[in-house]
Amino acid sequence: MQCGWPLLGPLQWIRYVNKQVTVKAGKDEEHHGWLLTVDPVSASVVLVDFREDGGTSVQVVMGHAVEEVQVLQEADEETADRLRTSFLSPRTCSLDPEELRMRRRSVRSWLEKNRVPVEEEGDELRVAGVLTIRAPYGPEDCFSSNQTVLDRVQRLIQNLIQTQPDCPGLIPEHKPGLMNPSIRAQQQP
Amino acid sequence: MATPVSVLRLPKGPDSNSRGFDPKSPRFIALCRTSIFTSAASEVDSVELQREQQARSVLRETFLRCLLSMTNKKVQFHMYEKVKVEATFGASDIDVLNFQVSDLHTPIGVQKEALIRSQDVISFTFDV
Numbered sequence: 001m002q003c004g005w006p007l008l009g010p011l012q013w014i015r016y017v018n019k020q021v022t023v024k025a026g027k028d029e030e031h032h033g034w035l036l037t038v039d040p041v042s043a044s045v046v047l048v049d050f051r052e053d054g055g056t057s058v059q060v061v062m063g064h065a066v067e068e069v070q071v072l073q074e075a076d077e078e079t080a081d082r083l084r085t086s087f088l089s090p091r092t093c094s095l096d097p098e099e100l101r102m103r104r105r106s107v108r109s110w111l112e113k114n115r116v117p118v119e120e121e122g123d124e125l126r127v128a129g130v131l132t133i134r135a136p137y138g139p140e141d142c143f144s145s146n147q148t149v150l151d152r153v154q155r156l157i158q159n160l161i162q163t164q165p166d167c168p169g170l171i172p173e174h175k176p177g178l179m180n181p182s183i184r185a186q187q188q189p
Numbered sequence: 190m191a192t193p194v195s196v197l198r199l200p201k202g203p204d205s206n207s208r209g210f211d212p213k214s215p216r217f218i219a220l221c222r223t224s225i226f227t228s229a230a231s232e233v234d235s236v237e238l239q240r241e242q243q244a245r246s247v248l249r250e251t252f253l254r255c256l257l258s259m260t261n262k263k264v265q266f267h268m269y270e271k272v273k274v275e276a277t278f279g280a281s282d283i284d285v286l287n288f289q290v291s292d293l294h295t296p297i298g299v300q301k302e303a304l305i306r307s308q309d310v311i312s313f314t315f316d317v
Contacts, residue, residue: 010244017248026311029267037251040244042285042307046255056317058255065311140261 005066006043013038016045018075018083023047024068025061033059034075034083045069048083100135107137110160116153127153194298256281264290264315266305276303278315 016035023031023045033047036058043063050056075083100123108125111118119126125133131144131153138161139154232238264278276290279302286307293300 010241010248014244014248026267026269029311031312036255037248039252039285040248041283044252044285046252057314058259058317059312059314060255061312062307062310064308 003067005069006063008043010040013040013043016069016071018080020072020075021045021047022068022070022072023061023066024070025065026067029061029065031059031061032072034079036083039063050079050082100137103137104135107133107157107160111153111156114156116156133157192299193292193301196300196302258317259315262315264313266313267311268309269311276305281307 017037019035021033021035025031031047033049036046036048038045043066045061045063045066047059047061048056049059104120104123104125108118108120111125111127117128121132123135125137127133127144128149130146131142131149133153134141134143137157139157142150142154142157144150144153259278260280262278263275265273265275267273274293274295276293279289279291281288288305288307288310290303290305291301293303293305
């Protein structure tokens with residue numbers, strides 16, 4: 001039967017943070033790791049394990065499946081710091097401003113060659129007023145609520161990367177765009 | 190990559206329109222609490238309530254960042270009946286009741302897109 005873990009509440013759960021714990025779950029699962037957080041909505045336990053090869057693995061145990069949580073030890077300063085900062089900050093860009101500028105210009109030219117309306121807004125590129133491209137202007141840096149535009153722009157940028165992977169400043173030969181006027185007319189406003 | 194299988198649908202439930210996700214079904218109501226109550230002590234004491242809310246937001250924010258770091262990563266789900274499946278994580282809903290995943294590898298094939306009920310999951314794991 002379900003134990004009282006989901007009923008403990010935030011003030012109890014937060015006491016387990018930064019402690020090394022063993023969590024028994026389901027019928028016979030046992031998980032060990034540093035407790036990063038407990039979701040107050042689902043009582044799910046997030047455990048972090050720092051592997052010897054330098055990698056970090058995360059296990060999330062659903063609140064409804066938790067049978068028992070046992071504290072093994074408290075984290076020392078170094079581990080606590082590592083827990084706090086190692087992987088939950090957003091991906092930071094490691095290129096210098098000049099390289100970023102060149103890459104932004106290169107992506108912008110490529111989009112313009114493919115008849116995609118694009119404007120520079122500070123460090124970002126704005127496409128057709130519905131999509132934003134942030135540094136470093138790769139396919140995964142595109143943000144939009146319009147799935148069609150997102151898909152097309154991501155593919156275009158992917159083509160750009162594939163044709164000249166190491167030269168962000170080079171502008172390739174013009175290729176027929178995926179966004180030709182007849183298709184664009186069918187898109188949602 | 191394996192060819193995706195065609196979309197599988199769960200059989201319809203007894204009330205003919207739910208496939209396991211109907212929020213009005215008795216199963217859902219029994220298992221899926223969507224509102225959280227403050228503790229009894231906090232209802233009386235406002236300082237205690239503030240502390241509880243503070244703890245709640247810290248815990249929730251860390252959890253949300255964890256979910257964010259999971260997007261587009263390969264995740265292994267450990268479910269009941271010794272079922273282990275791997276998929277690419279998409280998103281969770283606000284109550285952490287359903288997970289949207291892509292490329293779900295099941296013993297009968299690859300589901301291109303799928304919804305996994307969190308009540309069926311014991312734990313899941315991924316590498317950062």
